[in-house]
Amino acid sequence: MIPQSPAWLVNFRQQHWTAFLKNGLPTRKDERWKYADLGFLANQNYAAATQLDTDHLIDIIHQHRLQKSEGILLVLVNGYFMPMLSDLVKLPHHVIACGMSEALQLHNDKIKEHLPEKIDVQKYPFGSLNAAMFVDGLFLYVPDKCELAAPIHLLSLTIGEEEFITHPNNMIIVGQNSQLTLVEEYFSLVNQPYMNNVMTSIHVGENAKLEHYKIQQEGKKAAHFANIFVQQKKNSSFSHMNLSFGSVFARDDLVIKLLESGADCHTSGFYHLRHNNQYIDNHVDIDHAAPHSNSDMLYKGIIENKSRAVFNGRLYVEKDAQKILAYQANHNLLLSSEAEVYSKPELEIYADDVKCKHGATTGQLDQDALFYLRSRGIPHEEAMSMLLQGFAEEIMQRVSHAGIKLRVQEML
Amino acid sequence: MLTIENLQASIHDEKQNIKPILRGVDLTIKPGEVHAIMGPNGSGKSTLANVLAGREDYQLTGGSVRLNEEDLLSLEPEERAARGLFLAFQYPTEIPGVNNMYFLRTALNELRKRKNLPLLDAADFLMLVKSKMKEVGLDEAFLHRAVNEGFSGGEKKRNEVLQMMMLEPSFIILDETDSGLDIDALQMVGRCVNSLRNESRMILVVTHYQRLLDYIQPDVVHVMANGKILKSGDKTLAHELEAKGYGWLESEMKS
Numbered sequence: 001m002i003p004q005s006p007a008w009l010v011n012f013r014q015q016h017w018t019a020f021l022k023n024g025l026p027t028r029k030d031e032r033w034k035y036a037d038l039g040f041l042a043n044q045n046y047a048a049a050t051q052l053d054t055d056h057l058i059d060i061i062h063q064h065r066l067q068k069s070e071g072i073l074l075v076l077v078n079g080y081f082m083p084m085l086s087d088l089v090k091l092p093h094h095v096i097a098c099g100m101s102e103a104l105q106l107h108n109d110k111i112k113e114h115l116p117e118k119i120d121v122q123k124y125p126f127g128s129l130n131a132a133m134f135v136d137g138l139f140l141y142v143p144d145k146c147e148l149a150a151p152i153h154l155l156s157l158t159i160g161e162e163e164f165i166t167h168p169n170n171m172i173i174v175g176q177n178s179q180l181t182l183v184e185e186y187f188s189l190v191n192q193p194y195m196n197n198v199m200t201s202i203h204v205g206e207n208a209k210l211e212h213y214k215i216q217q218e219g220k221k222a223a224h225f226a227n228i229f230v231q232q233k234k235n236s237s238f239s240h241m242n243l244s245f246g247s248v249f250a251r252d253d254l255v256i257k258l259l260e261s262g263a264d265c266h267t268s269g270f271y272h273l274r275h276n277n278q279y280i281d282n283h284v285d286i287d288h289a290a291p292h293s294n295s296d297m298l299y300k301g302i303i304e305n306k307s308r309a310v311f312n313g314r315l316y317v318e319k320d321a322q323k324i325l326a327y328q329a330n331h332n333l334l335l336s337s338e339a340e341v342y343s344k345p346e347l348e349i350y351a352d353d354v355k356c357k358h359g360a361t362t363g364q365l366d367q368d369a370l371f372y373l374r375s376r377g378i379p380h381e382e383a384m385s386m387l388l389q390g391f392a393e394e395i396m397q398r399v400s401h402a403g404i405k406l407r408v409q410e411m412l
Numbered sequence: 413m414l415t416i417e418n419l420q421a422s423i424h425d426e427k428q429n430i431k432p433i434l435r436g437v438d439l440t441i442k443p444g445e446v447h448a449i450m451g452p453n454g455s456g457k458s459t460l461a462n463v464l465a466g467r468e469d470y471q472l473t474g475g476s477v478r479l480n481e482e483d484l485l486s487l488e489p490e491e492r493a494a495r496g497l498f499l500a501f502q503y504p505t506e507i508p509g510v511n512n513m514y515f516l517r518t519a520l521n522e523l524r525k526r527k528n529l530p531l532l533d534a535a536d537f538l539m540l541v542k543s544k545m546k547e548v549g550l551d552e553a554f555l556h557r558a559v560n561e562g563f564s565g566g567e568k569k570r571n572e573v574l575q576m577m578m579l580e581p582s583f584i585i586l587d588e589t590d591s592g593l594d595i596d597a598l599q600m601v602g603r604c605v606n607s608l609r610n611e612s613r614m615i616l617v618v619t620h621y622q623r624l625l626d627y628i629q630p631d632v633v634h635v636m637a638n639g640k641i642l643k644s645g646d647k648t649l650a651h652e653l654e655a656k657g658y659g660w661l662e663s664e665m666k667s
Contacts, residue, residue, distance in 0.1 A: 375493055
């Protein structure tokens with residue numbers, strides 16, 4: 001446990017722990033967890049991750065820097081913030097980046113203000129678990145009127161020989177009229193099973209703009225759980241892109257609350273499942289709590305072999321939230337007869353003056369297009385890869401930053 | 413030289429019945445020759461073109477095709493392209509997300525790789541493609557769009573001709589490239605094809621109408637009906653068909 005935890009935090013953890021125990025692990029009777037087979041958790045004995053000596057990681061970390069651009073790298077190893085490996089000197093004045101455990105000592109009020117007060121344990125059980133258990137994570141504070149030109153690249157590495165569990169808790173606060181691009185990347189070189197249970201609380205202040213990319217390339221046997229809770233203030237803009245490729249089991253819950261008028265959010269994602277028994281599950285909940293707020297969701301995925309993908313996009317428009325524009329789409333490409341996808345759009349609208357569109361498609365590779373390319377002398381494999389990249393292009397176009405674009409292209 | 417002997421192909425229709433389309437096609441094209449195949453709808457002209465290019469929707473039930481003494485039918489579509497075969501499609505496929513320039517350059521460089529020619533870099537490629545685009549009358553903006561996506565009928569056909577001009581294939585099949593084209597576009601197709609005519613290149617023009625043949629003068633005209641070549645002759649046969657329609661031929665065959 002953290003030394004000298006403030007009383008509110010002890011209480012906060014206790015509440016969530018009790019709630020988690022009472023709720024238990026979700027079962028497939030629960031609609032939100034219908035397709036998730038959590039059976040593997042019962043057979044797993046994860047130990048708590050410990051802080052590592054990290055001198056030997058410098059090379060690995062260096063290889064993961066964004067190319068073609070200036071980025072500010074911040075590093076977590078097994079859920080612990082690593083100031084010695086991070087580019088703290090590159091941060092502008094008044095921007096704070098430190099470990100959560102340190103921030104709890106120094107910036108207690110800010111954390112208390114921005115941690116989600118209540119987490120619906122039935123919907124987000126692993127969020128509750130994280131709230132009860134977290135030890136460290138990144139605390140990032142961008143004050144008012146501060147525009148960061150270079151993206152902040154949070155690299156979260158998992159290293160080690162044991163089968164362990166981590167609960168990193170990240171908090172990102174972007175003050176009024178400020179701008180930030182954040183890449184949150186999960187990467188591992190290890191082959192044994194481990195579990196990463198992340199919670200990220202994001203606050204986008206009035207007139208602020210946050211571009212957030214989450215890249216998941218966990219180890220092949222890893223389980224990755226992520227709850228991202230976003231709160232948006234007046235005229236703020238938040239764009240999120242979820243790129244999910246690794247792990248055997250990945251579950252992302254992105255929960256956005258558009259609290260005040262003029263708040264805009266753009267969410268998108270791309271997943272590519274290549275291995276048998278791989279499972280990637282994206283749940284997006286957007287709550288329009290204020291009028292004149294806009295949102296969109298565009299998730300696309302490629303599912304190969306005997307793997308399964310789930311997309312659930314839920315849009316909730318509250319009674320007084322008029323003049324809403326919302327769009328939701330999910331498109332899937334199945335490359336094998338054993339691949340499965342479950343796509344479910346949900347709209348719950350209580351206001352009258354709302355424009356919402358949604359669509360979902362699931363299909364196979366266009367054989368005519370494949371033949372067309374091959375008939376021009378392009379070999380089968382190359383033609384396939386051109387078509388798959390073409391399928392992802394709609395998402396790629398949303399990446400404005402050159403260095404991030406390059407990183408994403410490498411993964412595709 | 414292309415030699416088609418007794419080629420037979422069928423498809424499964426909606427009820428999964430086997431439906432023969434080609435019922436024994438014989439055709440020989442010598443280097444430097446331009447042949448035209450005419451015939452009514454459903455006669456098997458397009459099927460023949462697609463079978464030659466390697467589309468897999470058909471069952472080949474008999475016969476053989478040799479291109480320069482090589483068994484064409486055993487080759488993958490990309491291998492046929494590498495041997496110089498090019499089909500300008502009747503209905504070019506739209507490929508969202510795949511950039512037209514990237515596609516053209518990949519195709520061209522794949523062929524150059526196989527011929528052990530140096531690959532074209534972006535600058536050299538751009539110079540070449542821009543000059544060819546002028547010839548086919550396509551605006552340069554089409555380079556930056558997805559392959560055929562949202563192109564009009566005429567623009568798609570021009571894009572096919574552009575690919576032909578870039579790849580300079582040695583055996584060209586035009587599958588109703590004239591359909592849906594206005595006079596200007598038709599003249600452009602004629603000009604481009606004629607510019608490629610030489611003593612070794614083989615060209616097969618599949619068309620309903622005689623008008624394209626005003627621009628591309630064929631050495632031999634074949635009439636196809638019911639999956640077979642009914643009659644072959646010189647270019648005057650095309651005029652005769654235009655004047656009389658196809659009915660007289662079928663009745664002539666029966667008698």
